[in-house]
Amino acid sequence: MQVTIDGNSVEVSSETTVLEAIRSLGGDVPTLCFDQRQAPFGACRVCLVGVEGAPGPIPACTTPCRDGMTIDTEDATARRVVKAVVELVLSELPDPPAEHTELAVVARGLGVGEPRWTGRRHEVRHDQRHPYLAFQHELCISCGRCVRACDEVQGAFALTATGRGFDANVAAGLDAGFRNSTCVSCGACADTCPTDAIIEITLLQMSDVP
Amino acid sequence: MSRNLVELVRRQHTVQAPTALQVLKAAMDARGEITDEDRRLAAEASGLPEAAVYGVSTFYDDLRAPRGRRHIRVCTGTACWAATADAHVDSVRDGLGLTLGERSEDGSVSLAETVCLGFCHSSPAIRDGDRIDAGPGAVERLLGGTTADAAEPEWISVLEEPVLTRPGDWSGLARALAELEPEQLLAEVKDANARGRGGAGFPAGQKWEFTRASPGEQKFIVANGDEGDPGSYIDKYLIERNPMLLLEGMALAGYAVGAEHGFVLVRSEYPHSKPILEAAAAQARELGWLGEDIAGSGFDFDVTVLEGGGSYVVGEETALLACVEGLRGTVSARPPFPAQKGLFGMPTVVNNTETLINVPFIARNGAPAYRDLSPGGSPGTKLICFNERFARPGVYEVRFGTSMRELCEDLAGGLIDGHEIKALQIGGPLGGILPASRLDVGFDFDALKAEGCMVGHGGIVAFDERTDIRALARHLLRFGAHESCGKCFPCRIGLTRAYEMFGAEQPVERARLEPLLETLELASLCAHGSGMPAPIRSLVAHFPDELGLI
Numbered sequence: 001m002q003v004t005i006d007g008n009s010v011e012v013s014s015e016t017t018v019l020e021a022i023r024s025l026g027g028d029v030p031t032l033c034f035d036q037r038q039a040p041f042g043a044c045r046v047c048l049v050g051v052e053g054a055p056g057p058i059p060a061c062t063t064p065c066r067d068g069m070t071i072d073t074e075d076a077t078a079r080r081v082v083k084a085v086v087e088l089v090l091s092e093l094p095d096p097p098a099e100h101t102e103l104a105v106v107a108r109g110l111g112v113g114e115p116r117w118t119g120r121r122h123e124v125r126h127d128q129r130h131p132y133l134a135f136q137h138e139l140c141i142s143c144g145r146c147v148r149a150c151d152e153v154q155g156a157f158a159l160t161a162t163g164r165g166f167d168a169n170v171a172a173g174l175d176a177g178f179r180n181s182t183c184v185s186c187g188a189c190a191d192t193c194p195t196d197a198i199i200e201i202t203l204l205q206m207s208d209v210p
Numbered sequence: 211m212s213r214n215l216v217e218l219v220r221r222q223h224t225v226q227a228p229t230a231l232q233v234l235k236a237a238m239d240a241r242g243e244i245t246d247e248d249r250r251l252a253a254e255a256s257g258l259p260e261a262a263v264y265g266v267s268t269f270y271d272d273l274r275a276p277r278g279r280r281h282i283r284v285c286t287g288t289a290c291w292a293a294t295a296d297a298h299v300d301s302v303r304d305g306l307g308l309t310l311g312e313r314s315e316d317g318s319v320s321l322a323e324t325v326c327l328g329f330c331h332s333s334p335a336i337r338d339g340d341r342i343d344a345g346p347g348a349v350e351r352l353l354g355g356t357t358a359d360a361a362e363p364e365w366i367s368v369l370e371e372p373v374l375t376r377p378g379d380w381s382g383l384a385r386a387l388a389e390l391e392p393e394q395l396l397a398e399v400k401d402a403n404a405r406g407r408g409g410a411g412f413p414a415g416q417k418w419e420f421t422r423a424s425p426g427e428q429k430f431i432v433a434n435g436d437e438g439d440p441g442s443y444i445d446k447y448l449i450e451r452n453p454m455l456l457l458e459g460m461a462l463a464g465y466a467v468g469a470e471h472g473f474v475l476v477r478s479e480y481p482h483s484k485p486i487l488e489a490a491a492a493q494a495r496e497l498g499w500l501g502e503d504i505a506g507s508g509f510d511f512d513v514t515v516l517e518g519g520g521s522y523v524v525g526e527e528t529a530l531l532a533c534v535e536g537l538r539g540t541v542s543a544r545p546p547f548p549a550q551k552g553l554f555g556m557p558t559v560v561n562n563t564e565t566l567i568n569v570p571f572i573a574r575n576g577a578p579a580y581r582d583l584s585p586g587g588s589p590g591t592k593l594i595c596f597n598e599r600f601a602r603p604g605v606y607e608v609r610f611g612t613s614m615r616e617l618c619e620d621l622a623g624g625l626i627d628g629h630e631i632k633a634l635q636i637g638g639p640l641g642g643i644l645p646a647s648r649l650d651v652g653f654d655f656d657a658l659k660a661e662g663c664m665v666g667h668g669g670i671v672a673f674d675e676r677t678d679i680r681a682l683a684r685h686l687l688r689f690g691a692h693e694s695c696g697k698c699f700p701c702r703i704g705l706t707r708a709y710e711m712f713g714a715e716q717p718v719e720r721a722r723l724e725p726l727l728e729t730l731e732l733a734s735l736c737a738h739g740s741g742m743p744a745p746i747r748s749l750v751a752h753f754p755d756e757l758g759l760i
Contacts (some may be wrong), residue, residue, distance in 0.1 A: 032699075040543065041543070042542075042543030042698070042735055043697050043698050043699060043735065044698075044699050045698055045699055045700055045733040045734070045735070046699075048732075048733060056731075056732045057732055057733070059543065062543035062544075062545070064545060077732065080725070080728075081728065081729050081732045081733045082733070084700075084725055084726070084728075084729040084733075085699050085700050085729060085733055088699060088700065088703040088704055088707065088729070089699055089703065091703065091707065092703050116722050116725070116726075117704075117707040117710075117711070117722065117726060118707075119706065119707055119710035120706060120710070141699070142696060142697075142699075142702065144697075151214050151215065152214055155214070157214075157215075157259035157261060157262065158259075158261055159261055160259075160261035160262050160264055160265030161265050161538060161540070161696070162264065162265055162268045162269075163268050163269070163696065164268075164269050164521070164538075164540075164694065164695055164696040165691055165692060165693070165694035165695070165696050165702060165705070165706065166691065166694070166696070166702060166703060166705075166706040167696070168696030168697075168702055171261065171264055171265070171268075172261065173260055173261050173264065174246050174249055174250075174260055174261070174264045175264055176246075181260070181261060182259065182260070182261070
């Protein structure tokens, strides 16, 4: 089947997602919960794009291509809404994300400034009981990448999403730290984390985080 | 939740292990709290990883608030709010000297909030253990230790021959098994154009067709009895008063799509639903309408009844399946749709319980008779219910197309004590709000949509002339933020921000409200986040001054 992305046509299979099709043409849209090693999750809504004839923007990562689809990665509504979503994410963090993080890169790319909406922020909670992995819970944006890395990539099932709504977060084992869980210290969670909520301890020591 | 976890759960299900949610609920019922030891035992029994069990234990309301020997749950649903503006919550809190979610130091008593107990016809409602008291004096009786079971009004059909309130007698299944091939039954349901009654209004026949066409070793029917809409008690009535008709509808769905097993998820807020439905299923087995080789047809079908754990979003179909699997009740992106990959990764029909009780009529009388039930309106009939503000609150079976004015004034008798309707919320918390000036609109899918409202699940909550509109916005958004499953970013953060905007003393800036509502509507993963702006938009359109907008 064929889809058109920003005016360029490409042949794709019925299994191809819109995001894969966009990237196959060398294009890109920002993502936060997507990691190509994992099944698409559809949580962050930052990969929204416009599709001709659709009632509103669609998430590129979880939407399969349909024959004849016309995709606009610069759709004004999608860009406006995505920017607002990233603003909301920044509004829940006690401090702006470190500049090198994926979240900061995405925010810069979209030109996101001070969030228009402010209020409650995540409570600061650090866990440094593990010799190699440190967890700064307040930086967690519940993208689920660490949980899926642990489960789908490593098969250790040491992590879980916790709570719900604004209080959603992540825990290892019974929330008694990585050491008291089935963690095998592989570091896949830290590797995929887009905010440095989970970080390898050597990196932590090099940074200014207390 | 990942696909590996679902596969793990499927394997455990085949060896009939209990789900993590079931084990944790039992621990809570037995000891009033959940310890790490309970979580380890639940992991062992369910086969889930400990971390996943921990995640479950932090998701559901029923597993979070510790319970004393006397556990009191005060209803904070919209009907109770319309009755008292939350004064009953304050009275109970002050009277017990406990905050919501707190247990007394000696462990004798605990207080939690619950949304909603389904006694919207006689608010405020309070649950003391498994006894539900409601209406005037309920707070005083609770504090005086004399809680009494609240009465429930009979349900009434406006039809000479009721369809949904007629006790199930298995005549539809009898006819289908004797005279119709599964494909013919499916064609009949499609031809009847029965639309889903849970809120989205999706044609049931199409869901069935997709499920029938999907390849899978097994297929399942899941009845969605998780009617969480504050202000609605329709599913409660149909499950507790007409369980046979529901079981018959499920069996018919199983026959049409090739499924041999069904699950019903009922709400834990309705403590009588599960035992009543289980007793009906046992009776149906004795009568030979459930089990193997039903009526000598070679068709096997049986049903398992499960109870939820206190979560509104579990009414969304993918979250519902996660809850049936005993996992965190979070929403999954579609596709894949449940018809392709549903329960345990198998093709699954998920229908609202009310949708399913329409099917026996179609099977017995055919599609044309069904379409004729509401002349000039959508096919079939609908159950609706009214809140305590009305003179004759209760559950009614009505025809589509009847005007809201007729329903509110002729059927429900207008408001009590000479009060006047200021506005109605129709179809649940994601439904728009209709001001009194628009009551002549017909109760039907398209007519209500044109007013920014919806049929939804059919709950009708009246707010009288004294209602503080800004406080109503705050009430609705508090519920929305509390019930967000936390999966998608716009809903997880955006509903809290919207609540905060209306919670503060300052005026709400339109320039900040509008983009927030748009983001929720267009970017949310499911109808919870995308639907919560609807009632707020209604309030903005009809009551801008009272909302304090600038």
